[in-house]
Amino acid sequence: MERTLSIIKPDGVGKNIIGEVIKRFETNGIKIAAMKMIHLSKSQAQGFYAVHKERPFFDSLTDFMTSGPIVVMVLEGEDVIAKNRTLMGATNFKEAEEGTIRREYATDIEKNVVHGSDAPETAAFEIGYFFNELELHSR
Ligand code: GDP
Numbered sequence: 001m002e003r004t005l006s007i008i009k010p011d012g013v014g015k016n017i018i019g020e021v022i023k024r025f026e027t028n029g030i031k032i033a034a035m036k037m038i039h040l041s042k043s044q045a046q047g048f049y050a051v052h053k054e055r056p057f058f059d060s061l062t063d064f065m066t067s068g069p070i071v072v073m074v075l076e077g078e079d080v081i082a083k084n085r086t087l088m089g090a091t092n093f094k095e096a097e098e099g100t101i102r103r104e105y106a107t108d109i110e111k112n113v114v115h116g117s118d119a120p121e122t123a124a125f126e127i128g129y130f131f132n133e134l135e136l137h138s139r
Helices: 010-014 018-027 042-048 058-065 080-088 101-105 120-130
Strands: 002-008 031-038 070-077 114-116
Touching: 002 018, 002 080, 002 120, 010 018, 010 058, 010 070, 018 031, 018 070, 018 080, 018 101, 042 058, 042 120, 070 080, 080 101, 080 114
Parallel strands: none
Antiparallel strands: 002 070, 002 114, 031 070
Protein backbone atom coordinates (compact mmCIF):
# COMPACT_ATOMS: atom_id res chain seq x y z
CA MET A 1 0.00 0.00 0.00
CA GLU A 2 1.35 3.39 -1.02
CA ARG A 3 0.42 6.99 -0.20
CA THR A 4 0.70 10.19 -2.20
CA LEU A 5 -0.23 13.84 -1.79
CA SER A 6 -2.81 15.33 -4.13
CA ILE A 7 -3.72 19.01 -4.31
CA ILE A 8 -6.64 20.56 -6.13
CA LYS A 9 -5.04 23.91 -6.96
CA PRO A 10 -6.83 27.30 -6.73
CA ASP A 11 -7.94 27.12 -10.39
CA GLY A 12 -9.55 23.70 -9.82
CA VAL A 13 -11.36 24.88 -6.70
CA GLY A 14 -12.42 28.03 -8.60
CA LYS A 15 -13.82 25.92 -11.45
CA ASN A 16 -16.00 24.04 -8.96
CA ILE A 17 -14.57 20.65 -9.93
CA ILE A 18 -13.53 19.33 -6.50
CA GLY A 19 -16.12 16.56 -6.78
CA GLU A 20 -15.16 15.75 -10.35
CA VAL A 21 -11.52 15.23 -9.34
CA ILE A 22 -12.41 13.15 -6.28
CA LYS A 23 -14.80 11.02 -8.36
CA ARG A 24 -11.93 10.11 -10.69
CA PHE A 25 -9.85 8.92 -7.74
CA GLU A 26 -12.65 6.90 -6.19
CA THR A 27 -13.82 5.29 -9.43
CA ASN A 28 -10.22 4.19 -10.04
CA GLY A 29 -9.97 2.34 -6.73
CA ILE A 30 -8.01 5.04 -4.91
CA LYS A 31 -8.96 5.75 -1.29
CA ILE A 32 -8.80 9.16 0.40
CA ALA A 33 -6.94 8.82 3.70
CA ALA A 34 -7.04 12.54 4.63
CA MET A 35 -8.48 15.74 3.24
CA LYS A 36 -8.78 19.46 4.07
CA MET A 37 -9.24 22.85 2.44
CA ILE A 38 -6.64 25.49 3.23
CA HIS A 39 -5.45 28.86 1.93
CA LEU A 40 -1.64 28.91 1.77
CA SER A 41 0.43 31.94 2.72
CA LYS A 42 3.25 32.92 0.37
CA SER A 43 5.89 31.48 2.71
CA GLN A 44 3.94 28.21 3.09
CA ALA A 45 3.76 27.89 -0.72
CA GLN A 46 7.48 28.66 -1.01
CA GLY A 47 8.23 25.95 1.55
CA PHE A 48 6.11 23.41 -0.27
CA TYR A 49 7.73 24.15 -3.64
CA ALA A 50 11.27 24.66 -2.25
CA VAL A 51 12.69 22.17 -4.80
CA HIS A 52 11.68 24.63 -7.54
CA LYS A 53 13.16 27.76 -5.91
CA GLU A 54 15.75 28.26 -8.67
CA ARG A 55 13.19 27.94 -11.47
CA PRO A 56 12.15 31.10 -13.35
CA PHE A 57 8.47 30.39 -12.61
CA PHE A 58 8.92 29.97 -8.82
CA ASP A 59 7.54 33.40 -7.88
CA SER A 60 4.62 33.15 -10.26
CA LEU A 61 3.82 29.57 -9.15
CA THR A 62 3.84 30.47 -5.46
CA ASP A 63 1.67 33.56 -6.15
CA PHE A 64 -0.81 31.35 -8.02
CA MET A 65 -0.86 28.75 -5.24
CA THR A 66 -1.79 31.46 -2.72
CA SER A 67 -4.46 33.05 -4.96
CA GLY A 68 -7.30 31.06 -3.37
CA PRO A 69 -8.08 28.01 -1.28
CA ILE A 70 -6.78 24.58 -2.22
CA VAL A 71 -7.90 21.07 -1.31
CA VAL A 72 -5.09 18.85 -0.03
CA MET A 73 -5.61 15.10 0.12
CA VAL A 74 -3.66 12.01 0.98
CA LEU A 75 -4.47 9.24 -1.49
CA GLU A 76 -3.87 5.63 -0.66
CA GLY A 77 -3.70 2.47 -2.75
CA GLU A 78 -1.48 0.11 -4.66
CA ASP A 79 0.91 2.02 -6.92
CA VAL A 80 -1.03 5.21 -6.15
CA ILE A 81 1.83 7.62 -6.93
CA ALA A 82 1.98 6.47 -10.55
CA LYS A 83 -1.78 5.94 -10.82
CA ASN A 84 -2.45 9.51 -9.70
CA ARG A 85 0.14 10.89 -12.14
CA THR A 86 -1.59 8.97 -14.95
CA LEU A 87 -5.02 10.35 -13.99
CA MET A 88 -3.56 13.90 -13.78
CA GLY A 89 -1.81 13.89 -17.17
CA ALA A 90 1.37 15.73 -18.22
CA THR A 91 2.39 19.03 -16.57
CA ASN A 92 1.66 20.86 -19.82
CA PHE A 93 -2.03 20.20 -20.54
CA LYS A 94 -1.33 20.48 -24.27
CA GLU A 95 0.82 17.34 -24.00
CA ALA A 96 -1.52 15.51 -21.59
CA GLU A 97 -3.33 12.36 -22.72
CA GLU A 98 -6.95 12.64 -23.77
CA GLY A 99 -9.31 12.11 -20.83
CA THR A 100 -6.83 13.15 -18.12
CA ILE A 101 -7.73 15.81 -15.54
CA ARG A 102 -5.23 18.34 -16.89
CA ARG A 103 -6.19 17.74 -20.53
CA GLU A 104 -9.85 18.34 -19.72
CA TYR A 105 -9.62 21.21 -17.24
CA ALA A 106 -6.21 22.96 -17.34
CA THR A 107 -5.90 26.28 -19.14
CA ASP A 108 -2.22 27.02 -18.71
CA ILE A 109 1.06 25.20 -17.96
CA GLU A 110 0.97 26.73 -14.47
CA LYS A 111 -2.77 26.68 -13.79
CA ASN A 112 -3.02 22.94 -14.28
CA VAL A 113 -5.69 22.06 -11.70
CA VAL A 114 -3.91 19.36 -9.72
CA HIS A 115 -0.65 18.47 -8.02
CA GLY A 116 0.56 14.94 -7.31
CA SER A 117 3.77 13.73 -5.66
CA ASP A 118 6.20 12.23 -8.17
CA ALA A 119 8.12 9.70 -6.00
CA PRO A 120 7.97 7.99 -2.59
CA GLU A 121 10.47 10.45 -1.04
CA THR A 122 8.60 13.53 -2.25
CA ALA A 123 5.28 11.95 -1.18
CA ALA A 124 6.61 11.47 2.37
CA PHE A 125 7.82 15.10 2.56
CA GLU A 126 4.63 16.52 1.02
CA ILE A 127 2.24 14.47 3.20
CA GLY A 128 4.18 15.52 6.30
CA TYR A 129 4.01 19.16 5.19
CA PHE A 130 0.21 19.17 5.56
CA PHE A 131 -0.81 16.27 7.80
CA ASN A 132 0.28 14.60 11.00
CA GLU A 133 -0.04 10.87 11.62
CA LEU A 134 -3.29 11.28 13.62
CA GLU A 135 -4.98 12.84 10.58
CA LEU A 136 -4.30 9.87 8.28
CA HIS A 137 -6.95 7.16 8.09
CA SER A 138 -6.08 3.93 6.32
CA ARG A 139 -9.21 2.00 5.36
P1 GDP B 1 4.23 18.50 -11.98
O1 GDP B 1 4.97 17.50 -11.15
O2 GDP B 1 3.58 17.89 -13.19
O3 GDP B 1 3.27 19.35 -11.18
O4 GDP B 1 5.33 19.50 -12.60
P2 GDP B 1 6.65 20.20 -11.98
O5 GDP B 1 7.03 19.58 -10.67
O6 GDP B 1 7.68 20.22 -13.07
O7 GDP B 1 6.20 21.71 -11.74
C1 GDP B 1 5.44 22.07 -10.63
C2 GDP B 1 4.37 23.04 -11.07
O8 GDP B 1 4.99 24.24 -11.54
C3 GDP B 1 3.51 22.58 -12.25
O9 GDP B 1 2.46 21.73 -11.88
C4 GDP B 1 3.00 23.90 -12.79
O10 GDP B 1 1.93 24.41 -11.98
C5 GDP B 1 4.21 24.80 -12.60
N1 GDP B 1 5.07 24.83 -13.81
C6 GDP B 1 5.82 23.83 -14.35
N2 GDP B 1 6.47 24.24 -15.45
C7 GDP B 1 6.15 25.55 -15.60
C8 GDP B 1 6.52 26.55 -16.57
O11 GDP B 1 7.30 26.30 -17.50
N3 GDP B 1 5.97 27.80 -16.40
C9 GDP B 1 5.12 28.10 -15.36
N4 GDP B 1 4.62 29.34 -15.28
N5 GDP B 1 4.75 27.18 -14.46
C10 GDP B 1 5.25 25.92 -14.57
